[in-house]
Amino acid sequence: MRMTRYFLPVLRETPAEAQIASHRLMLRAGMIQQSSAGIYSWLPLGLRILRKIENIVHEEQIAAGHIPMLMPTLQPASLWQESGRYDDYGREMLRITDRQGRKLLYGPTNEEQITDIFRAHVNSYRDLPLTLYHIQWKFRDEIRPRFGIMRGREFLMKDGYNFDIDKAGAIHSYNRHMVSYLRTYERLGLQAVPMRADTGPIGGNHSHEFLVLADTGESEVFFDNRILGNRFGDRKLDFDNREECQGIFDEWTSPYARTDETHDPKEFEDQVPAEHRQTSRAIEVGQIFYFGTKYSQPMQAMVVDADGQRTAVHMGSHGIGVSRLAGAIIEASHDDKGIIWPRSAAPFDVGIVNLAQGNTATGEVCDDLCTALEGLGMEPLYDDTRERAGSKFATMDLIGLPWRITVGPRGLAVGEVELTERRSGESIKCTPEAAVNRLRSIYTGQGG
Ligand code: 5CA
Numbered sequence: 152m153r154m155t156r157y158f159l160p161v162l163r164e165t166p167a168e169a170q171i172a173s174h175r176l177m178l179r180a181g182m183i184q185q186s187s188a189g190i191y192s193w194l195p196l197g198l199r200i201l202r203k204i205e206n207i208v209h210e211e212q213i214a215a216g217h218i219p220m221l222m223p224t225l226q227p228a229s230l231w232q233e234s235g236r237y238d239d240y241g242r243e244m245l246r247i248t249d250r251q252g253r254k255l256l257y258g259p260t261n262e263e264q265i266t267d268i269f270r271a272h273v274n275s276y277r278d279l280p281l282t283l284y285h286i287q288w289k290f291r292d293e294i295r296p297r298f299g300i301m302r303g304r305e306f307l308m309k310d311g312y313n314f315d316i317d318k319a320g321a322i323h324s325y326n327r328h329m330v331s332y333l334r335t336y337e338r339l340g341l342q343a344v345p346m347r348a349d350t351g352p353i354g355g356n357h358s359h360e361f362l363v364l365a366d367t368g369e370s371e372v373f374f375d376n377r378i379l380g381n382r383f384g385d386r387k388l389d390f391d392n393r394e395e396c397q398g399i400f401d402e403w404t405s406p407y408a409r410t411d412e413t414h415d416p417k418e419f420e421d422q423v424p425a426e427h428r429q430t431s432r433a434i435e436v437g438q439i440f441y442f443g444t445k446y447s448q449p450m451q452a453m454v455v456d457a458d459g460q461r462t463a464v465h466m467g468s469h470g471i472g473v474s475r476l477a478g479a480i481i482e483a484s485h486d487d488k489g490i491i492w493p494r495s496a497a498p499f500d501v502g503i504v505n506l507a508q509g510n511t512a513t514g515e516v517c518d519d520l521c522t523a524l525e526g527l528g529m530e531p532l533y534d535d536t537r538e539r540a541g542s543k544f545a546t547m548d549l550i551g552l553p554w555r556i557t558v559g560p561r562g563l564a565v566g567e568v569e570l571t572e573r574r575s576g577e578s579i580k581c582t583p584e585a586a587v588n589r590l591r592s593i594y595t596g597q598g599g
Pocket of ligand 1: 308474
């Protein structure tokens, strides 16, 4: 992509309204623009990041055996009246009346809607287990939207719903979600710790939140810091194997780790030696719930079991804050110059900086680099503007692409460009071909 043909409205000034790094950097890097309180447009660069995150979420859900679909943003109030939540949900729910006088709402979550779909089509235990999910915009009329997209009113969520014949089946679904979430966050370069959580207005009795430690987080958490040594890594796992999933669940949930709602100071002291007790602020990037027959019972989502009896299915719901993750990654990975994207979420893989726009030699090398990198399946962003070198470097550092190749007449005179890693700041001088080869070996593990 050539920058002169792109839309990248970076801001040189720090926006006064932004209190935390991710909000400031997302505005400055031209990722988002506020439309009204807690409601944002995702500009082209921001959308690329959102799509990268979404893709990883999809891949991990599908790997776990969960099935993607798409439900609408607007839901009929009647479904929520059936479950009893229409009145309970309170003023966070945006209620809408259409021209026929029918009551609708902009969905804050989809338990009722999915239960309605399920009951219309599934009648037998033979069709279970089933987990359906979607990635869709939600609306919650938060009283205090803040920190940009971190606590928005409109936000993108992955929400998944499992249907099982009994509690044991639903607990396996719960564990499977925990595993798939651990893998998702690790792929995004985040350490998200599952912590025992309150179930809130969603209800139920089995819930964990996933928290990324950050001073700017809105949650307060208490944990045994030995859990920070846990990594899922690239271990192989059979998602249908109950013991294996239970083993991962036990591994991650046996150390004490709780949010302030479930924290018990006495248990904390009893279970964790003083030197391992840690308290921190943290960002909630996901939550999983098992809630049994809370919705299936009132909404009559029944199946015939193996004994021929009609029985209400056991359910859970499982959410990942997809848009919030973009902010959480930035909170966890930035410096005073800008964002440092992990490769998995980067909007482009490599920035190419032409130090002498208009110079035939540098122009040709930059074009060749773009072609070669695209040929390898990588996505370069080529700064072909007439900005000063300092300003080009500042933009590249701000938007945080993992690599930069700098092409200038002085280097080319001796056949060299400069390849710089954003995270370490380390540079090497080499031929353009060597720079491409180096990136090829990093991205594809081939050649060198
Ligand atoms: N129905 C359940 C799970 S599907 C549910 O709604 N869970 S939730 O309320 O915990 O939301 C799931 C995730 O969405 C949260 O962990 C958080 O990461 C994200 N989220 C919630 N509210 C907001 C918000 N106002 N702005 C941005 N992200 C949010």
